[in-house]
Structures are given as C-alpha cells and as structure tokens.
Amino acid sequence: MRQLTTGERDLAAGVLIVLAVIGVAMAAVGRNEPFGIHGLIVLIYSGCLLALLMSGAFSPAPDPSRFSKYYDDPIKIGVGLTLFWAIFGMFVGVWAAAQLAWPALNFDTAWSSFGRIRPAHTSGVIFGFGGNALITTSFHVVQRTSRARLADQFSPWFVLFGFNLFCLLAISGYFLGVTQSKEYAEAEWYADIWLVIVWIVYFVLYVRTLARRKEPHIYVANWYYLAFILVVAILHIVNNLAVPISVTDAKSYTVWAGVQDAMVQWWYGHNAVAFFLTAGFLAMLYYYLPIRAQRPIFSYRLSILSFWGITFFYMWAGSHHLHYTALPHWVQNLGMTFSVMLLVPSWASAGNALLTLNGAWHKVRDDATLRFMMMAAFFYGLSTFEGSFLAIRPVNSLSHYTDWTVGHVHAGALGWVALITFGALYTLVPAIWKLDRMYSAALVEIHFWLALIGTLIYVFAMWNSGIIQGLMWRTYSEDSALTYSFVDTLVAMYPYYIARAFGGLLFLIGAVIAAYNVWMTVRHAGTATAASSEDFPIVDGVKTHATPAE
Amino acid sequence: MSDSIHRKLERSATGFMLAIIAAASVGGIVEIAPLFTIDDTVETVEDMRLYTPLELAGRDIYVREGCYACHSQMIRTLRDDVERYGPYSLAVESKYDHPMLWGSKRTGPDLARIGGKYSDFWHVAHLNNPRDVVPESNMPSYRWLSTTLLDTTKLPLMLAAQRTVGVPYTDDMIENAAVDAYGQAAPDSEQASEVTTRYGEGTQLSAFDGVVTNLTEMDALVAYIQVLGRLTGAAYENTAAAEPMPEPSNN
Numbered sequence: 001m002r003q004l005t006t007g008e009r010d011l012a013a014g015v016l017i018v019l020a021v022i023g024v025a026m027a028a029v030g031r032n033e034p035f036g037i038h039g040l041i042v043l044i045y046s047g048c049l050l051a052l053l054m055s056g057a058f059s060p061a062p063d064p065s066r067f068s069k070y071y072d073d074p075i076k077i078g079v080g081l082t083l084f085w086a087i088f089g090m091f092v093g094v095w096a097a098a099q100l101a102w103p104a105l106n107f108d109t110a111w112s113s114f115g116r117i118r119p120a121h122t123s124g125v126i127f128g129f130g131g132n133a134l135i136t137t138s139f140h141v142v143q144r145t146s147r148a149r150l151a152d153q154f155s156p157w158f159v160l161f162g163f164n165l166f167c168l169l170a171i172s173g174y175f176l177g178v179t180q181s182k183e184y185a186e187a188e189w190y191a192d193i194w195l196v197i198v199w200i201v202y203f204v205l206y207v208r209t210l211a212r213r214k215e216p217h218i219y220v221a222n223w224y225y226l227a228f229i230l231v232v233a234i235l236h237i238v239n240n241l242a243v244p245i246s247v248t249d250a251k252s253y254t255v256w257a258g259v260q261d262a263m264v265q266w267w268y269g270h271n272a273v274a275f276f277l278t279a280g281f282l283a284m285l286y287y288y289l290p291i292r293a294q295r296p297i298f299s300y301r302l303s304i305l306s307f308w309g310i311t312f313f314y315m316w317a318g319s320h321h322l323h324y325t326a327l328p329h330w331v332q333n334l335g336m337t338f339s340v341m342l343l344v345p346s347w348a349s350a351g352n353a354l355l356t357l358n359g360a361w362h363k364v365r366d367d368a369t370l371r372f373m374m375m376a377a378f379f380y381g382l383s384t385f386e387g388s389f390l391a392i393r394p395v396n397s398l399s400h401y402t403d404w405t406v407g408h409v410h411a412g413a414l415g416w417v418a419l420i421t422f423g424a425l426y427t428l429v430p431a432i433w434k435l436d437r438m439y440s441a442a443l444v445e446i447h448f449w450l451a452l453i454g455t456l457i458y459v460f461a462m463w464n465s466g467i468i469q470g471l472m473w474r475t476y477s478e479d480s481a482l483t484y485s486f487v488d489t490l491v492a493m494y495p496y497y498i499a500r501a502f503g504g505l506l507f508l509i510g511a512v513i514a515a516y517n518v519w520m521t522v523r524h525a526g527t528a529t530a531a532s533s534e535d536f537p538i539v540d541g542v543k544t545h546a547t548p549a550e
Numbered sequence: 551m552s553d554s555i556h557r558k559l560e561r562s563a564t565g566f567m568l569a570i571i572a573a574a575s576v577g578g579i580v581e582i583a584p585l586f587t588i589d590d591t592v593e594t595v596e597d598m599r600l601y602t603p604l605e606l607a608g609r610d611i612y613v614r615e616g617c618y619a620c621h622s623q624m625i626r627t628l629r630d631d632v633e634r635y636g637p638y639s640l641a642v643e644s645k646y647d648h649p650m651l652w653g654s655k656r657t658g659p660d661l662a663r664i665g666g667k668y669s670d671f672w673h674v675a676h677l678n679n680p681r682d683v684v685p686e687s688n689m690p691s692y693r694w695l696s697t698t699l700l701d702t703t704k705l706p707l708m709l710a711a712q713r714t715v716g717v718p719y720t721d722d723m724i725e726n727a728a729v730d731a732y733g734q735a736a737p738d739s740e741q742a743s744e745v746t747t748r749y750g751e752g753t754q755l756s757a758f759d760g761v762v763t764n765l766t767e768m769d770a771l772v773a774y775i776q777v778l779g780r781l782t783g784a785a786y787e788n789t790a791a792a793e794p795m796p797e798p799s800n801n
Contacts, residue, residue: 103688106690110615113615114619114620115615115617115619116615174616178614179614180613181613181616181618183618211563218560227570230567230571243714243715245711251708253708253714254649255716256648257648257716257717258592258642259585259592259644259650260585261644261649261650263582265649267578267582308573311573312573312574315575322652323626324631325639327641331581331585401622401653401656474629474630482630482634486658486659497688
C-alpha cells in the first residue's frame with residue numbers, strides 16, 4: 001500500500017470508516033443473531049485494514065517512477081489469499097467427504113454438520129480459491145497483455161479485499177446457518193449486494209485498464225476475463241433477487257418460485273461453471289501456457305471459434321440439470337441439444353492448448369509447471385466430453401442424483417480448475433517477485449504427482465459409486481419388483497466414500513506443499529537476480545522496451 | 551473474411567463487451583421468459599394449500615441445515631422413481647416454494663412424498679439419531695432441535711415477505727402467525743381449530759415432537775416433513791404413465 005498517494009489513502013480510509021459504521025449498525029440491530037455476528041465481522045475486518053492503512057499514513061509520498069512499472073502489490077497479496085482459501089476449502093472438503101463415511105465426525109455440533117460444511121467447502125474452493133486466483137491472475141495478465149499499468153491504485157485493493165470480505169461473510173454464514181439454499185449461491189442478500197458493488201468496481205477497473213492498452217488488439221485471455229466478469233454479474237444479480245424479511249435480519253426469500261426458480265437456479269448454476277470456472281481459467285490457459293511453453297497459441301481461428309461458441313452455447317445448457325422433472329419438456333430438450341453442441345467449442349479450446357505444446361513436449365517432460373497446464377487441458381477436454389455425455393437424457397436418467405455427477409464436477413474442479421491455477425501460480429510467482437524460478441522444482445514435481453494421483457483416485461471412486469448406485473436404483477427382480485432398497489445402495493457406497501476422502505487428502509497435501517514452496521520462494525525474493533528486461537509497461541510517448549510477441 | 555471482422559472487434563473494448571452481452575443473453579431469455587407466460591407450465595389445481603406458519607418455519611430449518619444437499623424433492627418421470635417414491639412431481643406442487651428445494655443429489659432418499667409415510671415419533675427418533683432407526687445411515691444427528699425453542703416472533707415477518715414474493719397469505723394469517731404455530735402443535739388447544747379454519751381441514755394438527763407444553767424447532771421440522779407431498783392431491787389424480795426406461799431393464 002506504500003504506492004498509494006495521500007488522496008488515495010484518504011479515500012481508502014473513508015471507505016473503511018463507512019464500512020466500519022455499517023458493521024456497528026448491523027451488530028447493534030442484529031444483537032446475538034447471525035446478522036449481528038456478521039456486523040461484528042465487518043467491523044473487525046474493516047478495523048484491521050484501517051489499522052494497516054494508518055500504520056503507513058505518514059510514510060513519504062510515492063515515487064513517480066512507479067508509473068514506469070506494473071502495479072504488482074495487489075497481485076502479491078492475492079497469491080497469498082488464493083493459497084489460504086485453497087487449503088481452507090480443500091480441508092473442509094476432505095472433512096465433508098470423511099463425514100459421509102463416518103458421520104460422527106461432526107462431533108455432535110450443529111455448525112459442523114454435513115449440510116452446513118458442504119456449502120463452506122464449495123464456496124471456499126469456488127469463490128475463495130477460484131475467485132482469488134481469477135482476480136489475481138487477471139490483474140497480472142491484463143497489465144502484461146495491454147502493456148499498460150492498472151488504471152487505478154485504490155480500486156485493485158478494493159476489489160481484492162472487498163471480494164474476500166464477501167467470501168468471509170458467505171462462508172462464516174453457512175456455519176451459522178445463514179443460507180438461502182441456492183446451490184453455489186447460498187450467501188444471503190446483504191453479502192450478495194456487497195458482491196455487486198465489488199464486482200462493478202472490478203469491471204470498471206478492468207475496462208479502464210483495457211482502454212489504456214498500448215497494444216492495438218485485445219489479447220485472447222482478456223476476452224475470457226471480460227466474459228467472466230460481465231456474465232457472472234448478470235447471473236449473480238438475476239439468481240439472487242430476493243426479499244429480506246426485514247432489513248435487520250439475515251433471512252430472505254427468493255422472488256422466484258418452483259419451476260421458474262429451478263430454471264433460474266440451474267441457469268445460474270451451470271453458467272457459474274461456464275463463466276466462473278471455465279472462461280476465467282481458460283484466460284489463464286491462453287496466457288500462461290504459451291508463456292511457459294514459449295510457443296505461440298496454435299490457432300487464432302480456433303480461439304475465436306471456441307470463445308464465441310462457449311459464450312453463446314453455454315447459456316442454453318443449464319436446463320440439462322432438470323431432465324425428467326416438472327420443467328417443461330421443450331426446455332429440457334433445448335438444454336440437452338446445446339449441451340451436446342458445446343463439445344465443439346470446448347474441444348476447440350482443449351485441442352488448441354494441447355497443439356500449442358507441439359514442439360515443446362520435451363519441456364513438458366522436464367517442467368512440472370508446464371505439465372500442470374498440460375494435464376489441466378487434458379482434464380478440461382475429458383470433463384467437457386463427460387458433461388455433454390451426461391446431458392443426454394437417457395444417460396442423465398442413470399447419472400442424475402448419484403455420485404457420478406460429483407465425480408464429473410471434480411474431474412473439472414480438481415483436474416482442470418485447480419491444476420491450471422497451480423500451473424499459473426508457479427509461473428506467476430517467480431515472475432512477480434523477479435526471480436528465475438520457484439524455490440524448489442522438486443516440490444513442484446511432488447505436488448504434481450500428488451495432485452494427479454489424488455484426482456484419479458477421487459474421480460474413479462465417484463464414477464464407480466455413481467454408476468453402481470444408479471444401476472442399483474433401477475434393478476428389477478424377475479417378478480418386476482425393485483431389487484434393492486435405498487439403504488442397500490447407500491451401504492454399497494461406503495468403500496468409495498473412504499477412497500474419495502483419501503484422494504481428496506492427497507490433493508490437499510499437494511496444496512499445502514504448494515503454499516510452502518511459494519512461501520520459501522517469496523522469502524528468497526530479497527536476493528533477487530534480475531528482472532526481465534521486457535517486463536515493463538509502455539509509458540506514454542516513450543517506447544523504451546520491446547513489445548512482446550502476440 | 552471473418553478474421554478481419556473479428557480483428558476490428560478486438561480493437562474496441564466497448565464493442566467487444568456489447569458483443570459478449572448480446573451472445574450470452576439469448577439462451578437465458580429464450581428458456582426462462584416463456585416459463586412465466588405459457589399457461590400449462592404450471593398446472594392449475596383447486597385444492598392447493600399454503601404452508602402453515604409452523605410448516606414454513608420448519609422449511610426454513612430444513613434450508614438452514616442444508617438438508618437439500620442430500621435429499622432431493624423431485625420425483626422424476628421414471629418408472630423406478632415412481633415405484634420407489636410415489637407419483638412423479640408436478641410443477642404446481644412447488645408453486646409456492648421460495649426457494650424450490652428440488653435438490654441435485656440423493657445421498658439420502660427423495661423426500662417429495664415423505665409426508666404421512668412414517669409417524670411423527672419415527673421422525674423425531676430419526677432426527678435425534680438416524681442410526682437408531684436406520685443402522686446403516688450416514689446422516690448427522692440433529693438432537694439439539696428438540697431442545698431449541700422455536701423463535702415465533704419473526705413468523706409474521708416471514709409470512710409478509712412470502713406474500714411480497716407472491717404467496718397469497720392474508721392479513722389475518724400474517725397477524726395470527728405465531729398463535730397458529732402454537733395451535734398446530736397443540737391439537738387439543740383452543741387455537742388449534744383456528745388453524746384449520748385459516749389453512750383448511752387438511753391441516754395436520756399434532757404434538758409433533760410429543761411434547762405440547764413448548765414449541766421447539768423439532769416441532770417445526772417434523773410438521774414440514776409431514777406436509778411434503780400433501781399440499782395437493784393433484785399428482786395422484788394425474789393419470790399419465792411414467793416414461794418407459796430408456797434402456798431395457800436388466801432382468
């Protein structure tokens with residue numbers, strides 16, 4: 001924060017004071033209820049940041065030379081937050097998985113029962129880990145590909161800390177029983193409104209930075225980040241429209257009811273996969289993979305095809321979550337059709353990524369970081385194929401409501417989202433701290449194998465349990481009676497639940513190793529060698545540095 | 551040629567932004583907007599009734615504890631679903647559900663027609679410790695529900711908010727929400743008859759958790775579970791057959 005000018009510090013202090021006052025008001029009207037506890041959290045959070053800001057209040061005015069460098073301070077903090085949420089979210093995931101095998105692991109407390117920690121796990125990894133990774137890398141990528149500094153110094157901090165306040169309110173809420181039950185959008189109305197404010201600032205910052213670009217064209221990665229920011233805003237607002245029972249209470253009711261609510265929910269739910277967990281991470285793929293492989297993207301035309309295909313087709317696909325339900329048949333069919341067509345743009349992206357590696361396969365063998373990205377592209381292709389397959393009605397009749405869906409999601413979440421993120425982080429961290437490489441290449445290698453084996457164990461366990469469960473549910477005896485009771489199918493799941501928890505544990509250990517490796521890398525940053533001679537923005541009029549090849 | 555058009559588009563942040571919004575809007579609009587306008591999306595039935603204040607409070611507890619993460623409330627139009635759980639679900643049955651709780655995963659069985667299948671006593675025992683009645687269960691225990699008193703002060707606010715989003719609660723219902731909650735769980739009390747007057751003869755009056763002297767969260771949750779699938783009889787009158795299995799059964 002040392003780069004903030006006096007005016008920017010005053011603005012930051014003003015925002016934090018307003019936030020603290022809101023916290024006090026919430027705490028006062030909410031008393032001992034969750035709403036009041038959330039007020040207290042807002043107060044403490046803004047108070048801590050204010051103290052941090054004040055500690056540097058009288059430091060000298062920032063050096064004007066900062067404008068000839070990229071603004072990387074928020075990215076450095078963002079890396080730390082990403083890894084914190086990764087470990088938290090994955091730990092809760094392993095715990096939730098273990099509870100399915102050993103239900104006593106909630107220790108008879110309400111706050112840690114499965115129904116409450118399950119959303120803490122999904123929000124922890126999707127929003128905490130994924131969201132921070134997206135914000136952090138987008139700040140990095142947009143500056144480099146535009147050859148321009150971030151458009152503002154205050155708003156990157158606002159976006160980063162504001163988003164993490166949202167994560168904190170959402171996840172602490174689930175433990176307290178504050179939830180609106182909409183899957184992957186469980187946070188209540190006040191947290192949702194706060195996220196809208198943060199997101200608008202994020203969007204303005206992003207577009208202003210793009211507008212300052214010194215490159216004539218907007219680079220592919222930025223198409224995806226832009227789509228991610230825009231469409232997530234639309235999804236979030238429409239799905240979360242709700243009426244609180246009073247402005248001093250955490251509880252609200254969604255404006256949508258029944259079949260319309262189901263459609264809106266899965267329109268949101270599936271497009272959160274599309275634009276939060278795919279578009280944003282494809283942006284990482286399109287920037288970090290070519291950088292690491294030192295090869296240009298295989299095909300510009302494929303990039304265009306897959307980008308517009310994904311942006312257009314995905315928005316139709318959500319209704320495949322509602323096959324054979326009370327949702328009208330015509331909507332189910334549209335959802336299925338577009339889900340199958342989605343395979344084309346999805347595989348165009350996965351293929352484009354893998355073909356980019358042509359001529360660099362020896363690097364994949366030697367460099368675990370690049371292997372993270374290659375496996376991510378492979379899992380992306382695998383899970384999008386599986387997604388189109390599961391969206392076909394007859395297949396869905398077997399897979400729906402079973403662990404097959406869970407396995408599919410985690411093939412995407414672990415194999416695609418997390419692997420590409422770790423690949424991006426291992427590329428980003430040395431670059432930002434001006435180092436040649438990570439602290440330990442061996443630890444990156446170990447992390448890679450833990451992550452891969454963990455993912456495979458997890459996914460195979462869930463494929464098996466899901467298909468077995470689906471088949472058992474529909475097995476008939478000779479006299480046309482159902483052969484198995486529901487409990488019979490549950491008993492058959494136990495060995496797979498234990499295997500799943502073990503696979504998740506391996507993946508979690510990998511994330512802890514990554515955090516240690518990053519920490520040690522940053523500690524050694526003091527003895528930095530030399531910054532890349534190309535890692536500078538183009539300052540108006542003076543084109544002192546070489547432009548990167550597109 | 552398309553390359554050159556796109557090359558131009560890539561040069562404008564605003565143009566690119568608008569193109570994304572345009573491309574992404576079509577699917578949602580085509581699939582969602584008609585659900586509000588096409589009449590037979592949600593069937594019209596005569597006997598559809600509202601959740602009582604106690605049942606609504608129970609529903610909120612069901613939401614709070616995340617029960618939807620393991621129990622669906624949507625019986626599909628598949629033979630094995632219908633034979634295991636009952637007639638498949640109709641859109642009208644969740645007409646007043648804000649939010650819907652169709653769910654996405656069955657770690658436990660579907661609950662769309664669980665109402666009336668087991669006694670109140672069974673549900674209380676099951677929620678206190680699922681393994682007492684289903685030894686193989688991996689469901690958590692919810693024993694604190696029996697000892698936590700239900701907060702009835704917010705019931706009028708809850709009903710009023712439900713009315714704002716479209717559930718036809720009357721002023722009378724909102725005003726008497728707290729009294730009605732007591733009445734429903736105390737079948738021999740004076741207030742009990744008022745509940746049936748306001749919410750219909752089909753309303754289930756019962757000392758749900760077995761104790762009439764106080765109103766607990768267990769009362770509310772069991773009252774909600776016992777009304778699932780019983781807001782209307784329409785699904786039982788629906789004569790349409792379940793869809794055949796998409797592949798030959800393996801017998």
